[in-house]
Amino acid sequence: GQNIDQPTEMTATEGAIVQINCTYQTSGFNGLFWYQQHAGEAPTFLSYNVLDGLEEKGRFSSFLSRSKGYSYLLLKELQMKDSASYLCAGRPMNRDDKIIFGKGTRLHILP
Amino acid sequence: KAGVTQTPRYLIKTRGQQVTLSCSPISGHRSVSWYQQTPGQGLQFLFEYFSETQRNKGNFPGRFSGRQFSNSRSEMNVSTLELGDSALYLCASSPDTYGYTFGSGTRLTVV
Numbered sequence: 001g002q003n004i005d006q007p008t009e010m011t012a013t014e015g016a017i018v019q020i021n022c023t024y025q026t027s028g029f030n031g032l033f034w035y036q037q038h039a040g041e042a043p044t045f046l047s048y049n050v051l052d053g054l055e056e057k058g059r060f061s062s063f064l065s066r067s068k069g070y071s072y073l074l075l076k077e078l079q080m081k082d083s084a085s086y087l088c089a090g091r092p093m094n095r096d097d098k099i100i101f102g103k104g105t106r107l108h109i110l111p
Numbered sequence: 112k113a114g115v116t117q118t119p120r121y122l123i124k125t126r127g128q129q130v131t132l133s134c135s136p137i138s139g140h141r142s143v144s145w146y147q148q149t150p151g152q153g154l155q156f157l158f159e160y161f162s163e164t165q166r167n168k169g170n171f172p173g174r175f176s177g178r179q180f181s182n183s184r185s186e187m188n189v190s191t192l193e194l195g196d197s198a199l200y201l202c203a204s205s206p207d208t209y210g211y212t213f214g215s216g217t218r219l220t221v222v
Contacts, residue, residue, distance in 0.1 A: 033210060042201060042213035043154075087154070098144065098167040099211065103153035 003028075004102035006088050011108045017076050020105045022088030026069040029090030029100070034062050034073045037085045037104065046073070046086075075107075083109045113137065115204050115214035123220045129190040132217045136183050136204030142166075143185040144211065145177060148199045157200075160185055192221045 004024045012018040022032065031050040035043035049055055049064035049071065061074040073086055085104040092100070116135040124130050136143050144167075145157040156169035160179035177187040183204075189196055197220050203211035 042215050043211075045210060045212065048210055096161075096166055098156050098159055098169075100156075101146075101154040103151075 004088055004090055004100055006086075006102045006105045008103070009106045009108065011110060012075075012078055013110050014078055014080060016078050017074065018078060018107065020073045020075075020086050020088075020107065022071045022073075022102060024069045024071075024088075024090055026067065028069075028092065030066070030093050031091035032062075032064050032071040033087075033089040033091065033099065034060075034071075035087040035089060035101075037087060039084070043087055048091075050091075078109050080109050080111065083107060115202060115212055117200075117202050117214035117217050119217060120215065121218050121220075123222060124192050126192055126194060126221055128192050129188060130192060130219060131186055131188045132200055132202075132219075134185045134187075134202030134204075134214055136185070136202075137212055140204035140206050140212075141183055142205040143179055143183065144203045144205070145185070145187050146201045146203065147171075148201060148216075149197075154201065157187065189219075194221050197221045 006022045033048050034046040036046050037043040047062040049062050054063045059076045064071045085106045087104045088102040090100045118133045142161045144159040146154040148154050158177050159167040163179045174190045179185045199216045199218050201216045202214045205211050
């Protein structure tokens with residue numbers, strides 16, 4: 001099946017850097033999304049990687065290695081407002097198939 | 112442009128009743144997907160509609176159904192509600208399967 005695995009929870013300190021990992025079966029997807037979801041709110045789009053490598057967008061960067069079935073989201077200069085769940089999602093090879101979401105990583109930021 | 116609109120935002124129903132949730136996608140988006148989100152379970156895919164046709168379906172019982180109208184608006188219906196149906200129901204629209212924009216969700220409580 002097409003499973004996406006990510007840690008359930010992580011804790012980091014304000015001002016620090018944190019990396020949230022996401023792994024999947026290499027044959028499953030040809031693109032990875034990252035979404036941010038604050039408690040009680042809808043997920044919001046952060047990034048989409050379809051090629052290998054690092055994509056930087058302000059304090060957030062996302063990395064993809066298709067051969068290893070591995071992606072990560074890197075958050076720099078953490079702020080208290082970054083406390084949220086981060087969802088990794090895979091876009092299937094078949095464009096008509098549904099996007100598959102991981103269960104999300106709940107990130108706690110400590111002052 | 113307007114985002115994805117879900118109505119109602121909150122709903123309380125009694126076991127055994129039925130409920131209909133509505134989703135208006137972003138103008139021009141033909142794909143509407145529905146997800147159920149409960150604590151610890153992540154986003155569970157319900158179904159996807161594309162140009163009024165159900166394109167994908169998740170592993171939910173037949174009590175969960177949906178449809179899409181010619182203007183791309185979508186509804187989902189849950190009949191014979193159970194306590195376990197209490198969840199946040201999210202609708203996401205997309206021009207294809209490139210990426211989703213989520214609505215704010217409908218929080219359903221079954222008592």
